[in-house]
Amino acid sequence: MTPTPAIMDEPEEKILTDLLRTMLLIRRFEEKIVEVYGVQDMKTPVHLCVGQEAIAAGVCANLRRDDYLVTTHRGHGHCLAKGTDPKILFAEFYGRVDGCCRGKGGSMHPVDPENGILGASAIVGGAIPIAAGAALAAKMKKTDRVAVAFFGDGASEEGTFQETLNFSALKALPAVFVCEKNYYATNSHLSARQSHDDIARRAEAHGVQAERLDGNDVVAVYQAAARAVARARAGNGPTLLDCKTYRWYGHVGPVFDYKTGCRPKEELDEWMARCPIKTFTARLMQKGLLTQVKLDRMLAETDSRVSQALEFGRASHLPDAAELTQHLFHQNAK
Amino acid sequence: MPWTKIYLDKEQMEQTLKKDGLRGISYQQAMLEAHEQAMQADERVFLIGEGIDDPGGVFGTTRGLAQKFGKDRVMDMPIAENGLTGIAIGAAAAGMKPVFIHMRVDFLPMCMDQIVNHAAKWCYMTGGRVNIPLVIRAIIGRGWGSAAQHSQALHAMFAHVPGLKVVMPATPYDAKGLFLAALNDGNPVLIIEHRWTFEAVGYVPHEMYQVPIGQSITRRAGRDITVVAISQMVYEAMKAAASLEQEGIELEIVEPRTISPLDMEPIIESLGRTGRLIIADVAWKTGSVGSEIVCQVCERSPGLIKSPVRKICFPDVPTPCSPSLEKAFYPGSDEIAQAARDLMRHQSK
Numbered sequence: 001m002t003p004t005p006a007i008m009d010e011p012e013e014k015i016l017t018d019l020l021r022t023m024l025l026i027r028r029f030e031e032k033i034v035e036v037y038g039v040q041d042m043k044t045p046v047h048l049c050v051g052q053e054a055i056a057a058g059v060c061a062n063l064r065r066d067d068y069l070v071t072t073h074r075g076h077g078h079c080l081a082k083g084t085d086p087k088i089l090f091a092e093f094y095g096r097v098d099g100c101c102r103g104k105g106g107s108m109h110p111v112d113p114e115n116g117i118l119g120a121s122a123i124v125g126g127a128i129p130i131a132a133g134a135a136l137a138a139k140m141k142k143t144d145r146v147a148v149a150f151f152g153d154g155a156s157e158e159g160t161f162q163e164t165l166n167f168s169a170l171k172a173l174p175a176v177f178v179c180e181k182n183y184y185a186t187n188s189h190l191s192a193r194q195s196h197d198d199i200a201r202r203a204e205a206h207g208v209q210a211e212r213l214d215g216n217d218v219v220a221v222y223q224a225a226a227r228a229v230a231r232a233r234a235g236n237g238p239t240l241l242d243c244k245t246y247r248w249y250g251h252v253g254p255v256f257d258y259k260t261g262c263r264p265k266e267e268l269d270e271w272m273a274r275c276p277i278k279t280f281t282a283r284l285m286q287k288g289l290l291t292q293v294k295l296d297r298m299l300a301e302t303d304s305r306v307s308q309a310l311e312f313g314r315a316s317h318l319p320d321a322a323e324l325t326q327h328l329f330h331q332n333a334k
Numbered sequence: 335m336p337w338t339k340i341y342l343d344k345e346q347m348e349q350t351l352k353k354d355g356l357r358g359i360s361y362q363q364a365m366l367e368a369h370e371q372a373m374q375a376d377e378r379v380f381l382i383g384e385g386i387d388d389p390g391g392v393f394g395t396t397r398g399l400a401q402k403f404g405k406d407r408v409m410d411m412p413i414a415e416n417g418l419t420g421i422a423i424g425a426a427a428a429g430m431k432p433v434f435i436h437m438r439v440d441f442l443p444m445c446m447d448q449i450v451n452h453a454a455k456w457c458y459m460t461g462g463r464v465n466i467p468l469v470i471r472a473i474i475g476r477g478w479g480s481a482a483q484h485s486q487a488l489h490a491m492f493a494h495v496p497g498l499k500v501v502m503p504a505t506p507y508d509a510k511g512l513f514l515a516a517l518n519d520g521n522p523v524l525i526i527e528h529r530w531t532f533e534a535v536g537y538v539p540h541e542m543y544q545v546p547i548g549q550s551i552t553r554r555a556g557r558d559i560t561v562v563a564i565s566q567m568v569y570e571a572m573k574a575a576a577s578l579e580q581e582g583i584e585l586e587i588v589e590p591r592t593i594s595p596l597d598m599e600p601i602i603e604s605l606g607r608t609g610r611l612i613i614a615d616v617a618w619k620t621g622s623v624g625s626e627i628v629c630q631v632c633e634r635s636p637g638l639i640k641s642p643v644r645k646i647c648f649p650d651v652p653t654p655c656s657p658s659l660e661k662a663f664y665p666g667s668d669e670i671a672q673a674a675r676d677l678m679r680h681q682s683k
Contacts, residue, residue: 068428070424100460101459101460101461101463103461104458104459105459105460109459109460111461111463113463118424118464119456119463119464121452123447123451123452126420126447126452127452128420129416129418129419129423129424129448130420130421130424130427130452131424132420133420133421133422133423133425133426133427134424134427134428135424136421137425137428137430138428140425140430141430147424159417160417160420160447162414163412163418164417164420166412166417167414167417167418167421170412326462327457327460327461328457328458328496329465329499329519329520329521330457330462330467330519330521331520
């Protein structure tokens with residue numbers, strides 16, 4: 001019961017440019033971490049999403065600011081694509097008071113309620129039901145808000161994934177489940193963990209509609225997410241997007257893990273040749289929608305924004321030790 | 335005060351309350367009324383749990399509510415306790431006030447990941463940006479051979495985790511008041527109830543009211559021994575006190591009502607007078623709330639204790655089925671009374 005994606009028109013130029021800008025922001029943000037991490041003053045375990053940018057950009061371009069998003073320990077890209085200011089992310093990674101969690105969460109737990117981001121779980125599969133819960137709230141309050149959960153293929157092995165899909169289909173929740181299938185759970189390959197790699201089939205077994213996608217094709221992701229979000233918003237239930245992709249860096253930290261024998265270098269090389277940004281810029285240039293000059297300008301603007309955000313983060317103050325016991329409980333009951 | 339009084343039988347309650355024109359109802363009725371009033375007062379409140387809309391209605395505490403408020407707000411659910419806890423957490427984060435109801439405490443370990451890793455951490459981890467107004471009710475079973483997986487009391491495990499509040503109302507008045515306080519708290523609150531308190535009767539006002547979370551209460555004054563009694567054990571302690579009175583031994587009974595955060599003041603204050611401590615709990619002995627109470631006494635005022643401390647708890651084995659083994663497993667008023675006599679003898683040596 002694989003749905004055939006409807007043939008859609010190519011998105012208009014502004015959307016294509018925005019998709020590129022978002023992907024560049026995510027890429028350069030992550031690469032900035034790689035650049036500064038060796039200084040060892042960013043004391044938080046970083047899980048980089050370089051290579052997977054098309055999924056965050058393509059999905060979030062379809063979301064409104066008030067739509068909910070819940071993510072994972074590998075969530076920088078999702079937050080940036082949803083509109084989070086990189087300043088409050090870097091401040092958080094440096095453990096500063098201007099961080100999105102005032103230094104309580106770090107890289108694995110970004111939050112940004114003003115942009116609909118309810119938080120992130122570093123327990124694999126842990127946040128999938130939380131997104132569905134936000135979708136349930138949206139439905140019970142009779143709003144047309146949509147909730148999105150991002151997660152990896154490892155999470156699809158968790159009970160929370162199965163339990164959430166069943167309930168979401170049962171209640172026709174306005175939810176979009178986005179599986180970034182990068183084939184590795186830390187260093188364990190999908191083939192060591194699952195009998196097949198068709199995550200979409202698991203969704204379909206629960207009555208959740210699913211689409212199988214090239215997660216490195218930002219336009220394909222954008223169009224599939226547009227269909228999924230429209231379905232959810234119209235009250236027609238949840239969708240799972242099974243997005244095939246690859247993470248370039250190791251599970252955690254700013255290094256390539258082929259050097260330590262975690263993965264074959266040839267595999268990385270193959271996927272780097274399919275870089276979602278490189279293929280997209282080539283496509284735009286071929287269509288005459290992008291020039292090298294324009295791309296260079298976008299990169300310069302992105303780098304300037306990222307550098308300023310980093311400086312902001314570094315310059316912010318560390319929280320006073322008295323904050324240790326604050327925020328355990330919400331104080332303003334109503 | 336009528337709302338602090340423990341009644342050991344219905345007749346006694348009816349006679350006492352009648353004089354003042356006060357209403358007496360059961361724990362189960364008080365809970366049902368609290369749910370109904372809360373749902374009427376606040377559209378954000380909804381109930382979710384396995385079979386909560388069935389004719390039994392969670393031992394009567396949700397009976398008829400599905401008919402009144404509809405099955406969208408009194409929601410039956412798939413048998414998926416952990417996932418649904420996550421869904422309740424998400425709904426709470428997005429502005430609803432879910433009440434997740436488990437007919438047995440034994441189902442809470444299924445939800446450990448979502449309760450401990452998620453609900454308890456979310457407010458802190460997000461620097462206070464997103465809070466989780468989630469109430470989880472779970473009922474301790476006992477008797478009729480319920481055995482190992484239908485009679486556990488795991489409150490100490492949850493009291494260990496920062497970010498959770500754990501309340502254990504034993505009286506009808508506290509059941510309603512602590513439920514409404516939990517709903518209003520804005521944080522994850524576990525309400526652990528004991529099946530054997532559901533028929534207990536006492537004064538309960540019609541109107542909505544709250545019993546503050548984190549306040550112990552002295553149920554009975556007495557000069558000789560402080561008995562800290564948790565949940566259903568407060569009734570056992572009252573029975574023990576009544577029989578010991580004839581022997582000239584006076585128990586002072588303090589009921590924490592909230593296990594976390596624990597209000598130690600009335601316990602310390604009472605120990606200042608009695609110098610002797612018995613803790614009675616409906617749970618295992620090792621690593622129990624009683625252990626924590628003793629530790630806090632020793633940290634704060636070790637000089638207050640003038641005799642050995644006794645913990646009247648379950649032996650450290652799972653609950654058995656056979657009536658003879660069940661009888662040996664559960665301590666009650668007799669064991670509390672015997673411990674009290676032992677402590678008094680210790681003093682006279």
